[in-house]
Amino acid sequence: MPSTSLRRQSRELALQFLHQIDFTKMALPQSFQDFKTAFSFPENTWPYATNIILGVDANKQEILKLIESTSKNWKLDRIAKVDLYILSIAIFELKFSKENTDKAVIINEALEVAKKYSSAKSSSFINGILDEVA
Structure with missing residues (x-):
């Protein structure tokens, strides 16, 4: 079985982190430290995951508008949280x-x-959404 790529591990880390900050409503700086302390991820996954996390946070409103405009007949509150994070x-x-x-x-x-x-x-x-956005 092939090992999961470093980039995929970073994406999975970002997914779990985004869920954590959404759930706890913590600020990013404190969340990074708490998350690193609580969860074990390879250290080399953090740089790309951090890039994703900060990028999603900085562009959140534009990203959500793209999701909403391409998800026909689906309001954001109907989309599963994990799917929103992945998107x-x-x-x-x-x-x-x-x-x-x-x-x-x-x-x-x-x-x-x-x-x-x-x-x-x-x-x-x-x-379907990503094909339309891409």
Whole structure:
């Protein structure tokens, strides 16, 4: 079985972190320290995860507008939180990140993370939105 890539681990870390700060309503600086203390992730996953977390936070309103405008007949409050986090991470990477990652790779990574952390139907929903955003 192939090992999970460093980038995927970073995306999963970002997903879990975004869930944590949404749930606890903590400020980012304190959340980083608390999260690092409470959860064990390889140290080399943090730089890319931090880039994602800060990027999603900085572009949150624009990202949510993109999700809402492309999710036909779905209000944001109807979308599962984990799906919103996965979409937010992928849309940040597609639209706002300075990294030069291929769009197909970003979408595929989002779908793989969705298969692991979300419901069976989420992958097709996420794929539809990301295809339209990309």
